[in-house]
Amino acid sequence: MLKITRRNGRTVRLEGRLTRDEVGLLREALRGSGRPDALDLTGLGFLDEAGASALRELRRGGVALEGASSFVQALLGGLAS
Secondary structure, three states, X not given: OEEEEEEOOOEEEXXXXXXXXXXXXXXXXXXXXXXXXXXXXXXXXXXXXXXXHHHHHHHHOXXXXXXXXXXXXXXXXXXXX
């Protein structure tokens, strides 16, 4: 399960799991509320390759990835910010 919370206008916090099943939910939430400046990943406990791919795509688009655990960083291919 993935919980998505918009904080201070331009930061979105992700909590829980980001897997193939939740990627569509994330994209829909971001499309409806506009692209954030940053994603707060401190509450993200797990992601699979589909989730990592979605986050890498957002990072390439200019969204900062903040607070990623070492597990999440490893799946993203390095420092997540």
